[in-house]
Structure formats: structure tokens, C-alpha cells
Amino acid sequence: MNKAELLGRWTKEKSEELYGIKNWGAGYFSISDKGEVLVNPYKDSDSVAISLMDIISGVRERGLDMPVLLRFENILDSQISYLNNSFGDAMRKLGYKGEYRGVYPIKVNQQQQVIEEVTKFGQRYHHGLEVGSKAELVAALSLMKDKEACLICNGYKDEEFIDLGLYAIKMGFKCFFVIEIPGELDIVLERSQALGVQPNIGIRIKLAAKAGGHWTESGGDRSIFGLNVSQVIEMVDALKERNMLSSLKLLHYHLGSQIPNIRDIRSAVVEAARVYAELVREGAPMGYLDLGGGLAVDYDGSNTNYPYSRNYTVEEYCMDIVETVMSILDSSNIPHPIIVTESGRTTVAYYSVLLFNVLDVERFEEYDIPDKLDDNVAEQIKNLFEVNKNLNLKNIQECYNDALYYRDEIRDMFKHGRISLRERSVSEKIFWNTINQIAKEKQKMKNAPPDLEDIESAIADIYYCNFSVFQSIPDSWAIDQLFPIMPLHRLLEMPKREAVIADITCDCDGKIDRFIDLHDVRNTLPLHEMKNGDDYYLGVFLVGAYQETLGDLHNLFGDTNVVSVRINPDGSFEFVREIHGDSVADVLSYVEFDPKDMLVNFRKTAEEAVRDGLISASDRREIMRAYDNGLRGYTYYER
Numbered sequence: 193m194n195k196a197e198l199l200g201r202w203t204k205e206k207s208e209e210l211y212g213i214k215n216w217g218a219g220y221f222s223i224s225d226k227g228e229v230l231v232n233p234y235k236d237s238d239s240v241a242i243s244l245m246d247i248i249s250g251v252r253e254r255g256l257d258m259p260v261l262l263r264f265e266n267i268l269d270s271q272i273s274y275l276n277n278s279f280g281d282a283m284r285k286l287g288y289k290g291e292y293r294g295v296y297p298i299k300v301n302q303q304q305q306v307i308e309e310v311t312k313f314g315q316r317y318h319h320g321l322e323v324g325s326k327a328e329l330v331a332a333l334s335l336m337k338d339k340e341a342c343l344i345c346n347g348y349k350d351e352e353f354i355d356l357g358l359y360a361i362k363m364g365f366k367c368f369f370v371i372e373i374p375g376e377l378d379i380v381l382e383r384s385q386a387l388g389v390q391p392n393i394g395i396r397i398k399l400a401a402k403a404g405g406h407w408t409e410s411g412g413d414r415s416i417f418g419l420n421v422s423q424v425i426e427m428v429d430a431l432k433e434r435n436m437l438s439s440l441k442l443l444h445y446h447l448g449s450q451i452p453n454i455r456d457i458r459s460a461v462v463e464a465a466r467v468y469a470e471l472v473r474e475g476a477p478m479g480y481l482d483l484g485g486g487l488a489v490d491y492d493g494s495n496t497n498y499p500y501s502r503n504y505t506v507e508e509y510c511m512d513i514v515e516t517v518m519s520i521l522d523s524s525n526i527p528h529p530i531i532v533t534e535s536g537r538t539t540v541a542y543y544s545v546l547l548f549n550v551l552d553v554e555r556f557e558e559y560d561i562p563d564k565l566d567d568n569v570a571e572q573i574k575n576l577f578e579v580n581k582n583l584n585l586k587n588i589q590e591c592y593n594d595a596l597y598y599r600d601e602i603r604d605m606f607k608h609g610r611i612s613l614r615e616r617s618v619s620e621k622i623f624w625n626t627i628n629q630i631a632k633e634k635q636k637m638k639n640a641p642p643d644l645e646d647i648e649s650a651i652a653d654i655y656y657c658n659f660s661v662f663q664s665i666p667d668s669w670a671i672d673q674l675f676p677i678m679p680l681h682r683l684l685e686m687p688k689r690e691a692v693i694a695d696i697t698c699d700c701d702g703k704i705d706r707f708i709d710l711h712d713v714r715n716t717l718p719l720h721e722m723k724n725g726d727d728y729y730l731g732v733f734l735v736g737a738y739q740e741t742l743g744d745l746h747n748l749f750g751d752t753n754v755v756s757v758r759i760n761p762d763g764s765f766e767f768v769r770e771i772h773g774d775s776v777a778d779v780l781s782y783v784e785f786d787p788k789d790m791l792v793n794f795r796k797t798a799e800e801a802v803r804d805g806l807i808s809a810s811d812r813r814e815i816m817r818a819y820d821n822g823l824r825g826y827t828y829y830e831r
């Protein structure tokens with residue numbers, strides 16, 4: 193213990209523990225001695241670390257407002273290396289004779305910049321791309337240069353899609369058509385013949401193995417994609433019949449995303465490796481075993497098989513896969529294939545951080561109540577008061593029920609005109625004072641009654657923050673996904689408030705009231721008291737996967753500003769790219785307003801107001817300027 197701790201003072205270590213940054217940060221994030229969040233692009237290296245607060249001042253100096261999405265080039269670079277090196281190490285350790293060729297599935301984050309950087313940083317490992325649609329293939333071909341890397345085409349493919357892929361093969365790319373439904377094979381063969389190009393064919397199989405987790409409907413017998421075993425055999429026969437079995441080179445499955453349990457991963461690999469061995473036995477050349485995505489991110493840092501975590505490390509994932517494939521193929525004397533994985537989430541999740549400021553706070557009031565009530569108040573209010581005075585650890589469930597009961601009765605009485613607004617106000621204070629006491633008593637209990645589970649969020653402060661859940665972290669709203677959230681500074685001060693977060697959409701779903709915790713889920717987030725006039729910044733971490741394009745324009749909050757940061761080995765940093773978020777005119781044009789027409793219409797309205805003598809002509813000029821500024825402004829709260 194150091195001196196500060198002996199004195200019982202708050203320290204950065206206490207903040208680290210409270211927010212779990214070492215558990216979920218994967219070495220990329222930490223807290224500085226100044227109490228600010230640092231990004232360490234090379235993991236754990238103390239030499240290069242940048243404070244997010246320094247980046248915020250740089251962003252501010254350049255005139256960009258919050259919210260801002262930061263992307264760290266170096267983290268993407270590090271994650272690609274980490275994945276490739278982990279497979280490389282596993283193969284070396286186990287004596288695997290094949291290789292690893294990762295591909296990045298474009299759908300996980302389709303931003304041009306992301307794909308460009310993946311192809312750039314991935315080149316030294318021949319890390320390729322996976323596409324699931326024609327648009328993604330077109331995007332991939334504009335950036336792909338490496339002819340050793342794989343280009344895997346999943347999804348439904350029409351003639352145009354197939355022709356494009358065949359031309360890619362002709363130009364020397366390792367492009368594979370993965371057959372997802374039996375009918376696709378005919379078109380692939382037909383087009384290959386027409387263009388005179390030998391296709392590389394893969395099969396996507398439905399596994400009997402099924403994984404637990406949130407996004408795993410893609411696995412199992414009843415999954416919508418892939419061929420079942422009978423269809424696989426039919427396809428092999430069809431290829432033999434046409435003398436095309438030599439094109440069958442790859443076996444693919446995708447069990448689903450974010451698979452928290454390593455056992456599910458292993459049993460899928462066993463099954464797929466067995467199918468692979470059988471296809472070789474049938475006479476197909478094969479050579480590639482593509483295990484899809486699923487490598488999970490430990491969002492809550494608990495290292496468990498909870499849906500937002502994983503009970504394995506990347507190294508263990510690689511070792512398990514390589515070992516399993518080897519043991520099955522060795523027993524049939526089949527050469528080791530090139531192992532392909534389509535890890536998207538793990539590749540990009542750490543890369544982006546969403547930053548925003550707190551706009552306002554609604555504090556939970558710990559109302560003081562009188563020692564004694566007037567004799568003439570309503571009986572129900574007296575009863576509620578009694579509940580409050582008699583509360584103790586033994587009767588908290590009963591008191592909770594009674595307090596709710598009397599509060600509802602009193603509200604009813606108010607509706608019927610039997611008590612005044614002033615009396616109701618007194619009763620509400622007693623009620624909230626009671627709830628607050630119950631919450632305090634509950635903390636002393638080992639096993640609190642289930643009814644009281646959410647009581648903390650009922651008495652939490654509300655921190656209103658400058659962002660939109662729907663736009664920036666849609667999975668938090670849609671499927672209750674948890675992301676690590678914490679203050680970016682003041683981490684040497686004890687956070688004394690318990691809060692829930694509200695965004696500025698004013699939608700009752702535009703909030704966050706579930707937070708990561710090592711053991712369970714927290715209903716509130718400890719935050720610092722707002723100091724008058726000072727900015728207070730929060731960050732949502734690990735938002736690089738799936739969040740950027742799923743976001744929508746709820747309440748017309750548009751894309752946020754995006755800043756790409758490159759951190760240099762000497763510890764300096766530069767903003768390599770700045771993308772301004774949507775303006776109001778931008779988002780309105782997405783819903784088919786024409787900003788020019790809008791100006792014309794509003795000018796007419798203003799002119800009529802001049803004519804009617806409501807405003808002067810120079811007022812009109814000011815009003816039009818304000819309207820024009822409004823159209824050009826950022827959709828979020830500007831300073």
C-alpha cells in the first residue's frame with residue numbers, strides 16, 4: 193500500500209478496479225498518474241501512451257465538437273498482428289504443416305478507411321477480405337492488392353457478382369465462391385464456362401454443433417445458411433459428373449458471432465475437420481479450411497462464458513483450433529490445410545472509442561422529511577410516514593411494498609381532488625426518502641429480495657450526455673449489449689454519485705442503465721460530481737465492431753465527427769484523418785428534404801411575417817441567418 197492508500201485517499205488503482213479497465217482493456221487502455229485514461233497502442237508498453245484528454249484538446253482546437261469517434265490506426269495494426277502471430281505461434285509450437293490466412297469480414301465495419309487499413313496492415317501476413325454481397329466485393333476489389341491473400345465470397349451471388357469474382361481470379365486473386373444454397377452451383381459453373389475461368393469453389397456447411405451466446409443462430413441444423421450433409425454429397429456428385437471436382441478447394445462454416453464458450457468452438461472444429469477429411473477422401477483437392485467468425489471480445493472483462501465475455505484467450509483459441517484440426521487430419525493421414533478464420537469483432541472492436549461530454553445532471557434528491565406530521569393530514573400520508581419511521585433491515589421488503597401501496601393510494605386521492613398539491617408534495621418526499629433508506633439498507637444484505645433488484649437505478653442521478661445511443665451504440669439499445677463506459681479524467685478523485693446515462697434523443701429508450709461488472713450487471717455507473725462550468729467527459733470503449741453502420745437517424749441525430757489518430761513511436765500523435773459528421777441539412781436530405789427548397793419556403797414564411805408587421809426587414813435577415821446556420825450546424829449539442 194502506498195501513502196495515499198494508507199490515508200484512505202482515492203487513487204488511480206481504485207479507479208482501475210472500479211471501472212475494470214485492466215480487465216477489458218486488453219493492454220490498450222490504462223490510467224495515468226494524472227488520473228486520465230491513456231491509450232497504449234502497443235499494449236502494456238509504458239513507453240508510448242497518450243492521454244485521451246490531450247486528444248480531446250487537440251480535437252477542440254481544430255474546432256470539432258463532441259461527440260467524436262476516435263479511431264486508433266495503431267490498435268488495428270496491433271490486433272491484426274496479434275491474431276496472425278497467435279496462429280503462427282500455435283502452428284510452430286504444435287508442428288502444424290499448413291499456414292494461417294485470416295480474412296476480415298467487411299460487414300463488421302465497412303468504412304473505407306477501416307478496409308484500407310486492414311489491407312495495408314494485413315499485407316505482411318497476407319490477411320485478406322471476406323465479402324457477403326456484391327457491394328462488398330466491389331469495395332474489396334478497389335483496395336485489395338495482395339494476390340497471396342484470400343478473398344472469400346459468401347452470401348447470395350447473382351451473375352454480376354460471380355462474373356466479377358471470376359475476373360478477379362483471372363487477374364490472379366485467390367478468390368473463392370462459397371456455395372451457400374444448392375442452386376448457386378449451377379450459376380457458378382455456367383458463368384465459369386462462359387468466361388473460360390476455372391472457379392475456386394467452397395462449401396458452407398450446416399453443423400450439428402450449436403453454440404451458446406447472443407448471435408449464434410447461424411449455427412446448428414436449422415441455421416438458414418449452408419448445406420446439410422446430404423446436400424454436400426449431392427454437390428460432390430454434381431461436380432464429379434461435370435468433371436469439376438478439381439475446383440472444390442474450401443470448406444466453410446460460421447457458427448455465429450461472439451461465442452463465449454471455448455467448448456462450443458472446439459466441438460464445431462471437430463465436426464468440420466471430419467467433413468474436410470471426408471471431402472478429401474471423395475477426391476476433392478481442398479486445401480483450405482475456413483472456420484468463420486465467432487472469436488469473442490471480453491467486453492466486461494470477466495473472462496467467463498457470459499454472453500459479453502469469453503472463457504478463453506486469443507492464444508487459447510488458436511491453440512485449440514490448430515490442435516484439433518491436426519489430431520483429426522493426422523489420424524486419417526491427410527495433409528494439413530491452410531486454416532482461414534473470418535474474425536471481425538476481435539479485429540476491430542478495440543480500434544474505436546466514442547467520446548462525449550456531459551450536458552447536465554438531474555440529481556437524485558435525498559429529501560429531508562419532518563420529524564412529525566401535522567395532525568390533520570390524510571390518514572394515508574400518516575401511514576406512509578409510519579412506514580418510513582419503522583424501517584429496518586428485517587422488514588425492508590414489507591416496507592417497500594407498503595410504501596408503494598400508500599404512494600399509489602395518495603396519487604389516486606390527488607386525482608379525485610381529495611388532497612392538495614402541497615400535501616402530495618410532502619408525501620412524495622416521504623416516499624423517496626423511504627426508497628433511499630431501503631436502498632441503503634439493501635447494501636448491507638447478502639441476499640437482497642428480487643423485488644429490490646433495480647432499486648439503485650430508481651434513485652440514481654441522470655447524466656444527460658451529448659450523443660445518441662441509436663446512432664453510436666445501436667447494440668446497446670437493440671440487444672442490451674454491454675460496453676465498458678467510464679470517465680476519461682478525474683480518476684484520482686472518488687466518484688461519489690451513482691448514475692444512469694441519458695442521451696439527447698429524448699426517447700425513453702435513449703438511455704444506458706446496465707453497466708459492466710465482474711460478477712453481474714450493474715444498474716448504475718459511479719461518476720464524479722459535476723463541477724460548476726467544468727467539462728466532464730466520458731468514453732464508451734470497444735465500439736469498433738458492428739456499431740458504425742447499424743446506427744440510425746433516430747430523431748435525426750446523424751453521423752458523429754470521426755478522427756483517426758496515429759500514434760508515433762516517439763509518443764507524439766497526429767490526426768491522419770478528420771471526417772466531419774452530418775450537418776442538419778445532410779440528415780434532412782436523407783429523409784428527402786431539399787435544403788434549398790426549405791430555405792425558399794422559410795424565407796416566404798419570414799417575408800409574410802414582415803408583411804404582417806410581426807418582424808422588421810432587418811429581423812428577417814437575422815432570422816434567415818439563424819435558420820441557415822441551423823441547417824449547416826452539427827446535429828448534436830454545439831458549444
Ligand SMILES: *Cc1c(COP(=O)(O)O)cnc(C)c1O
Pocket residue numbers: 297299300322346446448449450484485486487534535536537538
Ligand atoms: C458476421 C460474419 C463473420 C464475422 O464474425 P465475428 O464474430 O465478428 O468475427 C464471419 N463470417 C461470416 C460468414 C459472417 O457472417
